[in-house]
Amino acid sequence: LKGGVEKVTSGGASIDVALKSGGTEIVSAGGVASDTNVSSGGALVVSSGGTADPSTIFSGGTEIVSGHGFDASATVFGGGKLFVRSGGSAVDITIASGGTAINSVGANLDAVVSATDSGTLVNSGAVNVRNGGTLTVGAATLNNAGSINLLGTFSATELLIEQNVTLSGGGTVSMSGNQSLITGGSGFTLTNVNNKIIGVGGLGELGSAFTINNESSGVINGNGTMFQMELVASVTNAGLIEGTTSRGLFIH
Numbered sequence: 001l002k003g004g005v006e007k008v009t010s011g012g013a014s015i016d017v018a019l020k021s022g023g024t025e026i027v028s029a030g031g032v033a034s035d036t037n038v039s040s041g042g043a044l045v046v047s048s049g050g051t052a053d054p055s056t057i058f059s060g061g062t063e064i065v066s067g068h069g070f071d072a073s074a075t076v077f078g079g080g081k082l083f084v085r086s087g088g089s090a091v092d093i094t095i096a097s098g099g100t101a102i103n104s105v106g107a108n109l110d111a112v113v114s115a116t117d118s119g120t121l122v123n124s125g126a127v128n129v130r131n132g133g134t135l136t137v138g139a140a141t142l143n144n145a146g147s148i149n150l151l152g153t154f155s156a157t158e159l160l161i162e163q164n165v166t167l168s169g170g171g172t173v174s175m176s177g178n179q180s181l182i183t184g185g186s187g188f189t190l191t192n193v194n195n196k197i198i199g200v201g202g203l204g205e206l207g208s209a210f211t212i213n214n215e216s217s218g219v220i221n222g223n224g225t226m227f228q229m230e231l232v233a234s235v236t237n238a239g240l241i242e243g244t245t246s247r248g249l250f251i252h
Contacts, residue, residue, distance in 0.1 A: 001025065001042070008033055008050070019044060019061065027052060027069070038063055038080070046071055046088070057082060057099070065090055065107075076101055076119065084109060084125070095119040095139075103127065105146065111135045117142065123171070129157050131177070138162040144171035144195055152179030152201060159183075161190050161210065168193040170217075175199030178227035184210040192218035192239070200224035204233025206252070214239045222249030 001023035008014050010030030017033065019025055019042030027033045029049025036052060038044050040060025046052045046069035053072040057063050059079025065071050067087030074090055076082045078098025084090050086106030092115050095101050099119035103109045107125035111133040118138040121127075127148045129135045132155035135148070142165055150157050150173070159173070161184030167173075173195055175182070180201030184190060187209040194217035197203070203220070204210045211234045214220055218239035222229030228247040235241070243249030 007031075010049075018042075026050075040079075048087075059098075067106075078119070086125070091115075095121055097139075103146070123148065123169070129159065131155050131157055131179070134158045134160055136160045136162055137165050140164065141166045141168065143169040144173070145169035146171050148173045150175045150180035150182070150199075150201065151177060152181065153177035155179055156181060161188050164189045164191070166191045166193060167195050170194045171196075173197045175201040175229065177201065178224075181205070183208060183233075187211070189213055191215065192220070194218060196221065198223055200227040200229050200247070202230045202232060204231070206232055208233070210234070211236070214241060220249075222247070224248070 002020040003022040006025045008027045008031035013032045015034045018037045020039050021041030024043045026045045027050035028047045031050050033052045036055045038057045038061030042061050044063040046065045048068035051070045055074045057076045057080035061080045063082045065084045065088035069088045071090040073092050075094045076099035077096045082101040084103045084107040089108040091110045094116045097118050103123045103125045105124045109127045111129045114134045116136045122143045124145045129150045159182045189211040191213040196219040198221045214237045216238045220241045222243040224247045228250045231251045
């Protein structure tokens, strides 16, 4: 579709639509857009009650997931942009190098199985790594002004660092359940500029070469009541590392 607007309404479906310069597809309540490709100048708008499953956003293309809209398994390539607005949600997205995803206040990005950020992720809402899921960060920066929630109650749930990453934005990384894990390999370093890393679970794994650099405004707080936070990674600390409950923090 080059130029013009296509609307997918309740009970309707579109399959393999290619959106190009000036072409816009609007998916409203009850509508489903499958395998939509969004190229330069094209736009996919998922409105309240609409679903995109999946979508691929190429350079110059844009997808907007509005309040109560839903996207499953979007891939954002270099130069493409995904916007998740307040009330909207996206699941298991892949941000390739040069791609951008912006998760607004009140919006949700969920890693149910696996989500990957190798581009630019700007989070002001909630990123929820569900029980057994993995959020892999292979980008140099992670801007978190909202919350990243590791919900590892029964199965290993990971924030996996795959290169040297700077965590900024002043938000919170919340680890709930003793199966929550922040780790990395190959000697990678997570630099915590100003986030609060709180809860229970593991920071690093025995035998790994993972390092945490906790800068002056960074906080690491073990505050569990049933389980403890285990600090296994090598740490350079200029900020605050503490345990504030009886279970608190265990440093290997």
